[in-house]
Structures are given as structure tokens and as C-alpha cells.
Amino acid sequence: MKTYDFLIIGAGSAGCNIAHFLSQEDKSVAVVDREGIAGGASGAAGAFLSPLPGKQNSYNTLVNDALKYSIDFYKKLIPNAIDIHGVLRVPNDNFNQKKLQDNGIRYDFYDTKKLQNISKNFREINGYFYKDAAVLEPKTTCNKLLENCDFYIKDVKALSFKNGLYEIEDLQAKNIILAQGVSNSLVELPYMKISPVFGLRIDVKTTTNVPFNLHKSISVSSNKNDGTLSIGATQERHDTQQMECLTTCDKCSFYVNTDEQQTKTLLKQADELIKLENLEVVKTYKGARATIKSYFPVIGKAIDYENSIKKHPSIKKGTKIPVQELEYYPNLHVINALGSRGFVLGPYLAKILGENILYDREISKEISTQKLFYKMARTT
Numbered sequence: 001m002k003t004y005d006f007l008i009i010g011a012g013s014a015g016c017n018i019a020h021f022l023s024q025e026d027k028s029v030a031v032v033d034r035e036g037i038a039g040g041a042s043g044a045a046g047a048f049l050s051p052l053p054g055k056q057n058s059y060n061t062l063v064n065d066a067l068k069y070s071i072d073f074y075k076k077l078i079p080n081a082i083d084i085h086g087v088l089r090v091p092n093d094n095f096n097q098k099k100l101q102d103n104g105i106r107y108d109f110y111d112t113k114k115l116q117n118i119s120k121n122f123r124e125i126n127g128y129f130y131k132d133a134a135v136l137e138p139k140t141t142c143n144k145l146l147e148n149c150d151f152y153i154k155d156v157k158a159l160s161f162k163n164g165l166y167e168i169e170d171l172q173a174k175n176i177i178l179a180q181g182v183s184n185s186l187v188e189l190p191y192m193k194i195s196p197v198f199g200l201r202i203d204v205k206t207t208t209n210v211p212f213n214l215h216k217s218i219s220v221s222s223n224k225n226d227g228t229l230s231i232g233a234t235q236e237r238h239d240t241q242q243m244e245c246l247t248t249c250d251k252c253s254f255y256v257n258t259d260e261q262q263t264k265t266l267l268k269q270a271d272e273l274i275k276l277e278n279l280e281v282v283k284t285y286k287g288a289r290a291t292i293k294s295y296f297p298v299i300g301k302a303i304d305y306e307n308s309i310k311k312h313p314s315i316k317k318g319t320k321i322p323v324q325e326l327e328y329y330p331n332l333h334v335i336n337a338l339g340s341r342g343f344v345l346g347p348y349l350a351k352i353l354g355e356n357i358l359y360d361r362e363i364s365k366e367i368s369t370q371k372l373f374y375k376m377a378r379t380t
């Protein structure tokens with residue numbers, strides 16, 4: 001039996017980032033995943049790191065603060081696997097010109113003429129250029145994050161907690177962190193209603209120089225060191241019959257044989273931004289990212305809903321019960337619902353969660369498990 005301070009379930013951006021943070025704090029950490037490192041949504045991600053423009057609100061403030069932190073973090077961690085060339089945001093229905101202009105982030109407007117002076121392959125588009133944007137290689141990043149942790153391939157079916165320790169086959173640990181993405185949670189967390197949103201990324205070879213990332217409804221990256229570039233989007237929800245993700249998208253009957261049509265659509269959307277010459281599709285990746293209705297990610301202690309309500313039934317009528325009086329699963333934390341920005345939020349959330357666990361630093365309400373708990377308790 002091998003004993004660790006922390007055992008983390010899930011080796012995606014969430015799990016790898018919290019594992020990295022804790023290992024930097026001299027904790028012994030093991031990470032387990034049934035699919036390998038970055039075998040879920042994280043391996044499929046385009047891994048674009050882009051600002052979220054628009055009038056300031058609490059969500060885009062979180063994203064933009066996280067972006068600043070994460071770009072600096074990755075620059076130190078993986079200087080050779082991050083390309084920081086900025087992003088051109090082309091207006092669409094969700095982000096019209098007003099929204100792209102009306103924000104505190106510095107931008108330059110590029111009209112068609114300016115773009116076509118940069119490359120004759122740009123279509124008749126214009127857009128807003130934000131210089132602090134990047135793209136990274138997600139598998140390389142996750143592998144690097146786990147450099148000082150042990151990793152095991154395991155499909156964890158249940159958690160067993162005895163004498164103050166969690167046991168998973170031949171591993172044991174005082175603390176567990178669930179970083180399971182769209183998979184069913186290993187403990188009941190009814191207030192965290194995760195929806196899977198499916199997406200596709202394709203890596204292509206092209207002789208066209210793409211000087212910076214482009215984003216409209218989909219994203220096109222600048223050329224990477226390995227001679228490819230990525231085109232990606234996540235936009236399709238599971239139908240309601242299939243809300244539970246029991247496997248990765250690659251093996252899910254819902255998505256088998258959907259690549260061809262989806263690839264065509266992505267290439268068509270990319271072609272509306274820039275003409276990619278001598279195009280060859282090298283690889284396609286499928287994945288489902290985890291999102292909750294509010295779009296905010298969720299981190300913190302895992303609250304035991306049933307027992308908290310049993311202990312304080314008046315919560316349901318709106319009585320304010322302090323968070324310390326709720327019932328929690330012992331030494332069990334979660335980090336999930338990173339949405340479409342798992343690589344932007346990962347390092348930032350890991351720092352906040354890690355400091356909460358080790359030093360009792362507060363987690364802001366918006367991203368806490370407690371917020372979701374109270375919301376559900378008071379509305380059902």
C-alpha cells in the first residue's frame with residue numbers, strides 16, 4: 001500500500017493543475033485517471049487562451065484575471081509549448097462590434113485592408129486584436145504539470161474511507177480531490193449539475209502563414225512549432241437522454257461517425273476567416289467539456305447535501321446557516337465545471353483551491369460549492 005497526502009481523481013487540466021500546485025508545496029500527490037493523462041476533454045481542447053471581452057461583469061473579470069495569471073504561469077512552466085501571438089476576434093451574433101469595443105481590455109481594430117496587407121489569404125473580414133492571447137499544446141502541458149507527482153491508470157468505481165484514510169486499491173491518502181470533468185461524481189453532489197458540451201478539434205497542415213489566433217464562432221490557431229495548426233469549437237450538447245457521460249467521446253455511441261460532417265463544418269467556418277492553402281487534416285480529437293448553468297467553475301469542499309439538510313432542515317425555508325455548520329465529506333474537495341476555458345482557469349483555480357486547503361484562504365462565493373448548495377437547498 002502506498003500512502004500519499006493527496007489523491008486526485010482525473011488527470012485533465014483541473015486535476016493536473018491542482019496536483020502541480022500541491023506538489024510545489026511539498027505535498028506527496030498521486031493522480032489517477034482511467035484514460036491516461038489528458039485523456040478526457042483536456043486532450044481534445046484547442047487550448048486557446050483568450051480574453052473575454054464585453055462590459056465588465058463578475059464572470060469576465062474572473063476569466064480575464066485568470067488569463068493574466070495563467071499566461072505568466074505557462075510561460076515559466078512550458079516556454080516551448082506556448083505560442084503567444086494574440087487573437088483577432090471577428091464579430092458574430094454573440095459578440096457584436098459594440099461588445100468587442102465596450103470593455104476594459106486594450107485592443108486594436110484591424111480592418112480588411114490592414115489584414116490583407118498582413119496576409120493576402122485573409123477573407124473580407126475585420127476584427128478586434130487582443131495581444132494577450134495564446135495557444136498551447138494540452139497534452140504536453142498536462143504531462144509537465146505532473147512532473148513531480150505519481151500517476152496511475154485506474155478506473156475508480158467507488159471511494160472507501162476507513163480510519164481517516166481513503167483507499168483506492170493499493171493507494172491510500174488522507175485527502176481526495178475530485179477533478180472528474182463530465183463523468184459521474186464518485187460522491188453525491190446533487191447541487192452540482194454538470195452538463196456535457198461536445199466539441200471537436202482538428203489539427204491540420206497548411207502552407208499558409210496564420211500570424212495570430214482567429215476567433216469567430218470557432219477558433220483557428222497561429223502556426224505551431226510542429227508545423228500544424230488547430231481548429232476547434234465546442235457547441236453541441238448531449239441530448240437529455242444522454243446526460244450521463246460513461247466514457248470518452250471517442251468511444252461514445254452518440255458521437256461515433258460524426259467526425260466527417262463536423263470536420264467539414266469546421267473547415268468551412270475556418271475558410272470564412274482565412275484561406276488555408278494545401279490543407280491536410282492530420283488528426284481529429286473529440287471531447288466533452290463540463291459546464292454548469294451559471295458558467296462559473298466550481299471549487300471547494302464537497303458538501304454532503306442529504307446530511308446537511310437533515311441537520312438543518314430550516315435551510316430550505318431560508319434560514320441562514322453558517323458554512324462551517326454544514327456537513328462535509330471528510331477531506332474531500334472538488335474542482336470542476338471549467339467550461340470552455342479549462343486551460344485559462346486551471347492554474348488560477350488550482351492556486352485558490354490549494355491555498356484554501358492548505359492555508360484556509362477564502363474562496364469567493366461565485367465559484368464555491370457552498371453557493372450551489374444553498375441555491376439548491378432554497379429552491380427545491
Ligand SMILES: Cc1cc2nc3c(=O)[nH]c(=O)nc-3n(C[C@H](O)[C@H](O)[C@H](O)COP(=O)(O)OP(=O)(O)OC[C@H]3O[C@@H](n4cnc5c(N)ncnc54)[C@H](O)[C@@H]3O)c2cc1C
Pocket residue numbers: 009010011012013014015032033034035036038039040041042043044045046047048049154155156157179180181182183184186197198199200201219232233234285286287288289290335336337338339340341342343344345
Ligand atoms: C473540442 C474542445 C475544445 C476546447 N477548447 C478549449 C480552448 O481552446 N481553451 C480552453 O481553455 N478550454 C477549451 N476546452 C475546454 C477544456 O478542454 C475543459 O474545460 C477542460 O479540459 C476541463 O478539464 P477537466 O480536468 O475538468 O476535465 P477532463 O479533461 O475531462 O478530465 C477529467 C478526467 O477525469 C477522468 N475520470 C473521471 N472519473 C473518473 C473515475 N471514476 N476514475 C478514473 N478517472 C476518472 C476522465 O477520464 C478524464 O480524463 C475545450 C474542450 C473541448 C472538448
